[in-house]
Amino acid sequence: MDVRRSSNALERADDAIVAGRAMDGDVAAFAVLVRRYTPMMRAYTHRMLNASADVDDIVQEAFVTAWQRLPELDDPAKVKSWLMRIVSRRAVDRLRATRPAVDIDDLEQPAPSHASPSRVAEAKAEVQALGAALNELPEGQRECWVLREIGGYSYDEIAEELDIPVSTARGLLARARKYIIVRMEEWR
Template identity: 45%
Template sequence: MTISEGDGHPADRLQLVSDEILVERAVHGDVAAFQALVQRHGPLMRAYTSRIVGSRTEADDVVQESFIIAWRQLHALRNPGAVRAWLMRIASREALAHVRRRPSDAPLPPIDVPGSGDTRPENVAVRNAELRALSAALDRLPDDQRQCWLLREIAELSYTEIAEEMHLPPATVRGKLARARANVTAQMEGWK
């Protein structure tokens, strides 16, 4: 796709460019290209890390730190087409490090989830109760199963990407993910 200089605002034009081109431009110091990557992948990283750290505010800090790391290490990315998975791995490591830095006796912050457009009290109450039940179900999973589930269902990484992130064989990832899904499904039985 060719974009002429007269087409719209430069930031808008960058949203039409592939990740590969944005990465190549950002590696060569194009801040606007990196900003386009931030805008494209930041919301997913925030959603994923907020589930790990327990709050959107802390997730914002984790995502910001993740992008700082990414900017510094972008030249080391071997496959520019895999930038989303690479960013999610950085965010995952930073979120887990953030949780480990908490004092062991500090309570986890409550999970704050943005609301949907439906604000009828009965629907909000049901949605909040369902989210609490899902959160509780995920909290009862062993750490490795929970991480597999989050990387697959929230971060949308492939089995191979999860295996690389967790330093496990793909078959082990499949097994952990199958057990995690079975456990979550059983615990969420009442919400069908």
């Protein structure tokens, strides 16, 4: 009866007490930690390894490592996070071991076309040409175009912003677009 009472008291004890006793070599206390944290460690490992059959092996290896390294535990109250770090490292090690190794020299991938030096230079020249075309527009047309095409304003918002009728905003924008299309024809 005394053994059962002692076991129940150990089950209810907080992590600092249980881990402290386990650090002193109490196998029963370590068994409490195993029962207490196995479900969480299994769930974590299950997620990390995408439901692999290795889950139980990794959790068991983590507990073996924990038992061997218990003297290194600085704060017995933090045994939970310490155990989770161990199982996490074990899971990552297993992922690395099962991931196929690919030699970087075997991969010959061209740079994406939008990032090639010639495309970058072309894009800069196109932006400069657009800037020059916008500078050639009358001020009202330029303001309408910028508010609509860059700012995403509606016709009503443009009219309100520039304090002009909506019909005027539409006309200015139409003329600006026509000029930009003609001026930027070579960039199509």
